[in-house]
Amino acid sequence: MSYRTNPSKPLGVAAIGYAFMGKAHSNAWRNVASFFDVPAFQQKVLVGRDAGQVAEAAEKYGWAESATDWRAVIARDDIHIVDICTPGWMHAEIAIAALEAGKHVLVEKPLANTIAEAEAMTTAAAAARGRGVQSMVGFNYRRVPALAMARELIAEGRLGIVRHVRAAYLQDWLADDKAPMTWRLRKETAGSGALGDIASHAIDQVQHLTGQAVTEVTGTLRTFVAERPGPNGPEEVTVDDAAWATLGMTGNISASVEASRVATGQKNSLRIEVYGSLGSLTFDLENLNELNFLDATTPVREQGFRRILVNEPEHPYLDAWWPQGHIIGWEHTFTHQIRDFLVAIDAGAAPSPSFEEGLQVQRILAAVEKSANNKSTLTAVEHKSYATAEEA
Template sequence: MSGNRSRPLGVATIGYAFMGKAHSQAWRNVASYFDVPAFERTVLVGRDADAVAEAAARYGWAESATDWRSLLSRDDIDIVDICTPGWLHAEMAIAFLEAGKHVLVEKPLANSMTESAAMVAAAEAAAARGVRSMVGFNYRRVPALALARDLIGQGRVGTVRQVRVSYLQDWLADETAPMTWRLRKETAGSGALGDIASHAIDQVQFLLGDTVTDVSGRLHTFVPTRNGPDGPEPVTVDDAAWATLSLAGGAVASVEVSRVALGRKNALTIEVYGSEGSLAFDLERLNELMVLDGTVPVERQGLSRVLVTEPGHPYLDAWWPQGHTIGWEHTFTHQIRDFLTAIDTGVAPSPSFAEGLAVQRVLAAIQESAAAKSSIVTVGSI
């Protein structure tokens, strides 16, 4: 597919809120730093005509549109980047894949297992026709975490045994924070679990290159009622979630997530303990990876703070000299780079929809376990 393209790839992005803004930043900048196939920022899609037109102008898209279906038949659109809420993912992604468009979809893959499975089927069918798809677990593109995966893959921590992941935020710590669609099960599916534990679980599987086989889970809502437009309303999703996970390769991981952990703003922390070394990471300091080499004599052994800004670190040769840090948004630029490269080289991009589904399965198993008094549940194969 690569090389003989007669024109730049046409790109459409659907959604212009938080994620649409972040993805737009990536599309706007990726070609200044990375060697990627030529593309054009053709169209930004949203429901409100005026607002999306203004967003398109602000974020640098050539045009705007309000009907996502209008893209299906457009020959000048090769790639669709779906940044809408989860309940819209399946319909859109499947339609675009069937129409021969490469699709990048924000995480989570979808709100239901049925939809997720249908998306995987569509993705596999499309792949047979050279049409690519990927789900946006952008934290795989944090250089420090990509480095962590490399180090684990090289055996530098030996056999991984124990993994600890937490993702702590505090935007719901204030009990007067109002009711929103995110706190209703019918619209959000789940609370902290689907929103941020999904990142945690994807990281466990990504870093270890392994698969969760069973889980025990617990969910809790600390503030059970919040004020909505019509007065007090029950919160029907979790504020916090806990799980232990068995991995096929023998490791055990714990996951804890929260939206009420006062003082933690975006604290995805990961600790990996192996037989020969260990690693630690905190998303609030995403330019750093703590690395312990267990083969150093114990008198000089300790967790080393590696500033992940060297040219030899993943993605970093494209940016600035050593010591000049990058930010959260750069993960999206790296994601677009990898997606474009995959399209260009014909290699299947990762994380695939199937990998996104694998995360959904673990989340579903945690919910099932939580509903069954935390009893261990085997992660299903649908």
């Protein structure tokens, strides 16, 4: 039964997964109502496989209780939202079960490990939406205020005709070839490496910022370290360390995407550059409160990128936070994400990014991988139309 059938009750929330993403999402659930007007909810239960560790995490992160059986939690009448923070290989099973049980679902990106799983999730989400049950995929960088503002400027025509976009997401946590084996380095659990983990964010931004969709892909994947130390000796790495893609898009836009987890010295740099006929924008996640804008309609002698500190109350999301100039951080993107999800549920509206949008990104990831394997260009990437800034 959907929460919408009994709107007087607070939303009961269950989060599944308590590691990196579970901690980030829990922080958002704990803080969102302190800053934003959202419908009443309760942090009911945190779910994980290790009873002792999940109980400790639940107490630390503000959950009323902990559990180890996600199926039993989903079946509970006091649970209305399921927030899935598990590795990708578990997304489809949990999300489909939750949607069929009438629970609103938020799932971390990428939507799934395979197109087949993503399609099954999207079908379940569409059926559930007809019953008033909402779903969303967690591309949290859409909620960076500077990037939200960049999208507004592009939609307003401040850049004129957008011609090309560059996006590079670079990290170095695997630069050391002695770094240990993890689930993120096994195809059966992670689906892909840097491609799905961080290039998915870059691809979503390329489409979301421009309002256009990818139709053509040329991809390259590289695994630089073939084995990593495991608990019982060396283990084969079965995913990519780095990925490159050249993308053709609707709107006659060309884009390039680069992602690496072996870029020595780069900690968490998502750099995005958008070039248009009347101006340009640049952004770097490591300076997430700043947007650089060049207005090419001014005289050439006056042109140059100017730094906009995106901290004014007029900027997206920021009227809820601190006085201007008091910067916010990476964790705030998850708070904004939870805020938007709760508001959509309360309004009975479909939130964005939808599972359909997550599936679109999944198809692009698969096309990059197929192109890399075949050393070819794919020109029939199935796509959907992206909403304008005003519709999102």
